[in-house]
Amino acid sequence: MTKGIIFDIKELAVFDGPGIRTTVFLKGCPLRCRWCHNPEGLSAAPQLMVSLGSCTHCGRCDEICPSPEHCITCGKCVPVCPLHLRRIAGTPWTAQDLADRLLRDKEILGMSGGGVTFSGGEPTLQGTFLLEVLPLLRGMHRAIETCAYCDSALFTAILAELDYVIMDLKLADPAAHRQWTGVDNGLILKNLRILEDSGLPYRIRVPLIPGVTDTPENLNGIAALLDGSRHLEQVELLPYHRTAGAKYEMVSRVYDPRFDETVSPRGDLSPFAKRGIPASVL
Amino acid sequence: MTERIEKQLQFFVRDKKHHALRKAASDPYRYAGKYRAEGLSDLDRAAARLRDLLAEETPVVFPDERIAGLRTVPTVPEIFTPEEEAAVHAAHYIHEQGKVCNITPDYSLLLKGGFAPVREEIRTARERFAAAGDAEKVHYEDVLMEMLDTVSAFCRRYWDAAEAAGNRVVAESFARIPEQAPETFLQALQFLRIIHYCLWCCFHYHNTFGRFDQYMLPWYQADIAAGRLDNDTALELVEEFFLSLNRDSDLYPGMQQGDNGQSMVLGGFDAAGNEMFNDLSALCLEASLELRLIDPKINLRVSKKTPLERYISGTRLTRQGLGFPQYSNDDVVCKALRQWGYREEDLIDYSVAACWEFIIPGYGMDIPNIASLSFPACVRKALENPDSWQSADTLMDAVRAEIFLESEALRDSVHDLYMEPAPYLSLMMHDTIAQAKDVSLGNRYNNFGFHGSGLSTAVDSLAAIRKYVFETGEISREELMAALDDNFADEPLLQNKLRYEAPKFGNDDDTVDAIATRLLNDFADSLEGHRNERGGIYRAGTGSAMYYIWQAAQEKASPDGRSQGEAFAANYSPSLFTRLNGPLSIIKSFTKPDLSRVCNGGPLTIELSDSMFRNEESIVKTAQFVQAFILLGGHQLQINAVNRDELLDAKKHPENHRNLIVRVWGWSGYFVELDECYQDHIIKRMELTV
The missing domain is CATH 3.20.70.20 (Anaerobic Ribonucleotide-triphosphate Reductase Large Chain)
Incomplete structure (x- = not known):
């Protein structure tokens, strides 16, 4: 059995699909969006997270560390921190254990027409694990929040086990997509067509990054890509918040957005409105 | 307007x-x-x-x-x-x-x-x-x-x-x-x-x-x-x-x-x-x-x-x-x-x-907040008796016995009750005119309500003992009691383990939640069949009023890792420093006890981020969450959209607000884990919330 690496399970998620949902965050992402607000979701491996804000530098963690040069995520420093500021992000779960955990709330989630959503990171990066756990959750409403950057055969197989999809579209232009996310969007757009053809209801989310994705050209380009979709429920524009960089220091990364964070993103809905696509700013 | x-x-x-x-x-x-x-x-x-x-x-x-x-x-x-x-x-x-x-x-x-x-x-x-x-x-x-x-x-x-x-x-x-x-x-x-x-x-x-x-x-x-x-x-x-x-x-x-x-x-x-x-x-x-x-x-x-x-x-x-x-x-x-x-x-x-506290208009001269039973105090007394420690079950029996003793002491403390006459208010109570009986002397209902404070502290304490003393055996009674008496001075690791790793009430864990059910039933049982001096009964409740501070101040460190004097949770809520699975687990845990037996009043209190209320769709879902609590058999619920004052306090006293979650954008974080600039950012945003 494959083990999934999960960095959070969030109850009462209200923005991740129909009804009240539990969202499972799978670790690892093939993209490197400069605005990513979940840096602990980037690497596929478990990693140490330290909240430095209230650290008193008591030194207990240093005393116990067996590998000061290079963190081996042994977790020994976690329980010794008197302020409980350290944790390992990324816990291995078997599909069965995870399914048992989620099925426990099947009834209460079902009351609101909700269910479970797999997010990340990029959940399809752990596609094998997803294909193990999703069938165990049949009978629950199952959704995914994905950038759709994955092998199309795998994507198709995953869609077959889902009731709902939330898909990110960041940039319509391939070159810009490469520049800001590190990968080409060809595969993403191919999977978008697969998604549309699957007949599953879906929602498209566009992060509004000032000067990057919120430009008229980009929003127009994305709207054009979605023109004529039959199963698209709506488009949601997610304005960039300056809190995005909050967790970088916790995972020893440097937040380097390379766009002007101080500018408020523009949420122009007209490119969608004129094509009759329901859209809103979240 | x-x-x-x-x-x-x-x-x-x-x-x-x-x-x-x-x-x-x-x-x-x-x-x-x-x-x-x-x-x-x-x-x-x-x-x-x-x-x-x-x-x-x-x-x-x-x-x-x-x-x-x-x-x-x-x-x-x-x-x-x-x-x-x-x-x-x-x-x-x-x-x-x-x-x-x-x-x-x-x-x-x-x-x-x-x-x-x-x-x-x-x-x-x-x-x-x-x-x-x-x-x-x-x-x-x-x-x-x-x-x-x-x-x-x-x-x-x-x-x-x-x-x-x-x-x-x-x-x-x-x-x-x-x-x-x-x-x-x-x-x-x-x-x-x-x-x-x-x-x-x-x-x-x-x-x-x-x-x-x-x-x-x-x-x-x-x-x-x-x-x-x-x-x-x-x-x-x-x-x-x-x-x-x-x-x-x-x-x-x-x-x-x-x-x-x-x-x-x-x-x-x-x-x-x-x-x-x-x-x-x-x-x-x-x-x-x-x-x-x-x-x-x-x-x-x-x-x-x-x-x-x-x-x-x-x-x-x-x-x-x-x-x-x-x-x-x-x-x-x-x-x-x-x-x-x-x-x-x-x-x-x-x-x-x-x-x-639930009361009947025009007929209730109940005193629904006359006293408060401290669950952690009852646990503490049971722990002090070495005979309690034969097994997890004997410990529970000993706690029950202490709850009965405490409840009797509280009942006995109320006698020769006097209230100033209230002739004006009596005009708004039934039967006072016809019987010429001032409401201060009683009315149709003369029941006394007892709060029950510190429930989650008591439950978490007993759950920790069950696990570490009786199941894994990694802590002995003597070690634990010494650490408690010493306010964990020499045992910071033990305290951390008890605070953060031990099982907690509010995680939809049947074993732990059963302890809560048991304690609440013990409390209800301890009052059942007794009459107060006005002929009324005693009602057990899940409120705490200010006792979660007052009674906690006198209480030594507890086996859930709580420090000496540290506050209990207010009312019917998880302990402040526990990091739980989330709100669904909380309402599931907190609706397992038969709340109709301890219904004097006292709400489950939950804090939700203001972002849960961001748009119409999320408001509907938050409403469904409240509905779910009621459908599960919850008695009373109070929800706080997290406010600025609380966040400011969390900045000053992060240790009291471990449980405070902020939904920052597409992700949730523990407020106290954010750097100051981000905390300030969110506090500012709270000011703008309409």
Whole structure:
């Protein structure tokens, strides 16, 4: 059995699909969006997270560390921190254990027409694990929040086990997509067509990054890509918040957005409105 | 919001310009010496107090207001001199300040017909007692009549003030009230305002409003039917009334400013199971939402039959960050009251006392906050006895025994209860006139309620012992007790393990939750079958009031990793420093016990980020979450949209707010884990939340 690496399970998620949902965050992402607000979701491996804000530098963690040069995520420093500021992000779960955990709330989630959503990171990066756990959750409403950057055969197989999809579209232009996310969007757009053809209801989310994705050209380009979709429920524009960089220091990364964070993103809905696509700013 | 309301909001709430009309604070004992010299009985003193205070008051009518009433004398006089007070305290059990408080009057007894029919009732009763030669009861009826005269004379002065101010609207109201029944919704509101005002002037406190949407409905409906009001004008009137409750509220501090008991209960179900939420209830929610004022504090009665739209309206109000509405579940509360012997026709009329204790308007002289049992103290006593430690089960038995002992001690501590006579309030209680029995001596229901504080601390402590002492064996009794006595001074790792890694109540863990069920049942069992000196029963509850601080301050470190003196969770909630799976697990855990057995009052309190209320879709889902709690059998729920003050406190004392979650954007984080600049950012954003 494959083990999934999960960095959070969030109850009462209200923005991740129909009804009240539990969202499972799978670790690892093939993209490197400069605005990513979940840096602990980037690497596929478990990693140490330290909240430095209230650290008193008591030194207990240093005393116990067996590998000061290079963190081996042994977790020994976690329980010794008197302020409980350290944790390992990324816990291995078997599909069965995870399914048992989620099925426990099947009834209460079902009351609101909700269910479970797999997010990340990029959940399809752990596609094998997803294909193990999703069938165990049949009978629950199952959704995914994905950038759709994955092998199309795998994507198709995953869609077959889902009731709902939330898909990110960041940039319509391939070159810009490469520049800001590190990968080409060809595969993403191919999977978008697969998604549309699957007949599953879906929602498209566009992060509004000032000067990057919120430009008229980009929003127009994305709207054009979605023109004529039959199963698209709506488009949601997610304005960039300056809190995005909050967790970088916790995972020893440097937040380097390379766009002007101080500018408020523009949420122009007209490119969608004129094509009759329901859209809103979240 | 209309211009009139906006102006009043500015004048009374933001600028507090009416404070300029307040007289200086005065000696609370300014009349007591005179009363003693005149040899007045306590009953006569209570009557004299209202008369003397109202004589000091200056009626104030502003030119464009429609509901008048302003306190200008800040200090309500005591009826006993300090020496007499000390003697009374020495001879009796005194609850809080020794005044009748924290109950719900039946305002309709005065509102419905005005004073005239009440006077008739008093005369009839007086004749009966006179014929029987019962001088004491005759005198009591005379005092009741005097109370009506006093209030009536005061109203007459307000009428004059209205005429002098050229305020025709207020003058017209006082031309009818209080002697005659109000004819319009506005007159009824003015009447209620002045009746309630006089309650405060009698030194009653925690003066609740009860089921406003029910007892005020006839006038509202009549005005709507007659075309005198429409939805907008009615809303404006309700808002003006609500605003009037915020004029003097700073004079009514409870344990904290804002703890004034001006609570209001909306909705509910009648005997046939029909929903009683009506157009006026909806207006009250709307008024509260628009005004965003702390008074009145809104409670919403719901049940499994309540439609989702009701929860959606409530959630819109929660979004305002005031911490209400508080929900109570008729399915559980009515069942509890039935089990406790409340009459069927009464229990469907339940209301709440100042905070959350369930009480019957006009019949309940319950003292629902008379004492508080500390669960952690009971656990501690059990732990101190080595014989308790044979097994996890013997430990539970020992805790049960301690709960019984503590509950007996608390019951025994209340005897020879004395409360100052309350002849004015008695006019709003049933049977007081006919029986000439002051409400301070009791009414139909005379039950005593016990809070149960620190439940989650106790549960988590027992769960930790079960796991580490009895299952894994990694800690011995001696080691644990030594660490507790030492406040974990030499055992920081042990404390960390107990605080953060041990099983906790609120994680939907059946083993842990079963401990909570057991402790609550023990508490209920310990009170069952006992009668208090007034013939009432004892009700167990899940509230804590301020005891989660007071009782925690005296308590040593506990096996859940809590430090010495560290606060318990407030009311019925998970421990503050536990990091739980999430809100669904919390409501599942907290609905496992049979809450109808411990239904004195005390809500599950949950904090949700304001982002949960960001758009219509998420408001619906948050409403569904509340509904889920009710469907699972929860008794009472209070939700806080996380507010700035709490976040500021979390910045200063992160250790007390480990559980505070903020949804920052597409992700959630623990507030205390964010760097300061991000904390400040979120705090700033909270200021902008509408």
